[in-house]
Amino acid sequence: MSGCDLKPSQPPSILVISPVRDEARFIEAAIDSLSAQTIRPTAWVIVNDGSSDDTAAIARSRAAETDFIHVVDKPDRGHRQVGSGVIEAFNYGLAAAPVSDWDFIVKLDADITYGPRYIERMLAEFAADEKLAAVSGRVYRPEPGGDVEERKSPDMVCGPFKFYRRAAFEAIGGFEQTLQWDGIDIHRARMTGWRTRNISDPDARIHHHRLMGSSQVSIVHGRLRWGRGIHFMGYHPAYAVASGVYRMRDWPYVVGGLLIIAGYFSAAARGAERYPDPAFRADLRRWQRRQLAGLPRALLRAGLRRGSKRRGP
Structure with missing residues (x-):
């Protein structure tokens, strides 16, 4: 089955994949956010990508009490690898996913939180536009003076919560395991006739608990x-x-x-x-x-x- 659109007779199948490495500070709140959604995903695969802290233990503890969370361990490459390493872990989770007939796929970071109607709002956007490939809310990030909105052009989709329609995800060939994958995917969508966007809506605010573009170094x-x-x-x-x-x-x-x-x-x-x-x-x-x-x-x-x-x- 290659379903890619909302089905009126049943809720859509949503597969969420989260590559995580040393996210013990944030992952509990991330799990709370996704668990509180008015429309829950069909499956959430948390890929432990070589964590040396309590990330995997926290995820497994919560998975034991949440029926849609699945934790898998990816062999440790020995270091955090931004860009291509994130998609390597994402693809590992995709191969291990317990569902294959998903309608939507999400690449979700473990250092963000959002309100309970977030997924509901994204699905409404997809339902209103059959050529919408991917959508997100807008990101609010920490700065010294407090949280501020991350300024993006209207057609950009935030990297921490990439929400894709299946047909579009397959049309662009998925996420490329390379530097700057988050950007390449958006332009590939343009090239293949799809639209992407972010929306301004109080129910679709994403709070990113790391400063964007700061890296793990500085x-x-x-x-x-x-x-x-x-x-x-x-x-x-x-x-x-x-x-x-x-x-x-x-x-x-x-x-x-x-x-x-x-x-x-x-x-x-x-x-x-x-x-x-x-x-x-x-x-x-x-x-x-x-x-x-x-x-x-x-x-x-x-x-x-x-x-x-x-x-x-």
């Missing part, structure tokens, strides 16, 4: 890695600069954006590896050039809207 390391990642993906240089400038409003202010730009151009200067699909990179750059061409008009519209609000009715 915020500086994470921002430089971000720049190297977008170089690998094939970003146009002008779009890379625009992305860095855009991120200057995020913590650490100004410096973080400069580090992204520095990471991109340092990778370019040394001829670092690129994503090995020239057609994908060329199409991505065409799309980015169109976005840049429309930027002055978008900024003007935004300025006019702000001016209208200041003047009042």
